[in-house]
Amino acid sequence: MFKQTQLHQEFLDLEHHMRLLDRQLADALQRIRHGSSPDLVEKAKQDERHLLTELDRLMTRMRAIEGQLLQIQKSATRH
Template sequence: MVRRFFLGGTLLQAVALALKRPLRSWDPVVLKENQLHQEFLDLERSMRLLDMRLADALRRIRHGSCADQIEKAKQDEKALLIELDRLMTRMRAIEGQLLQYQKAATRH
């Protein structure tokens, strides 16, 4: 679990305080936030792997010896960029949802 500290406690505790409910591990707000954090971490991991594959495609484009290999590398690059865009869009959406939780936690 990723913990973010908020006024001496975790963000989850801040959300519980804002909702004026005790913090419970089964609380839907807590569960949803934990799921979002985990999904974000998984997407970061996927993005690192995608970056490595993209770097390989670029290397093949620059240093390819055969026109067919270079063309294949360009197709790979295009597909990887589309996947990277999808990944980053989802990451931004998750960040927005987590910010909503943080805003709710800071309202009194």
């Protein structure tokens, strides 16, 4: 049960971080669309690439946690 609680908490933490990344991505996209100079637009594009990479890693971990929680549920229903 402790492992399940830890996984739930990690998942909640990741969801919180994902919302933060979403806001940062929205900001980067806004800067890409409305940047006042080519340098600022390029920086925003770099930020977007970095944030998308981080979001991909985060979502991969979230899927792994979901899988682990499903396995815990399945093993609990077998007993």
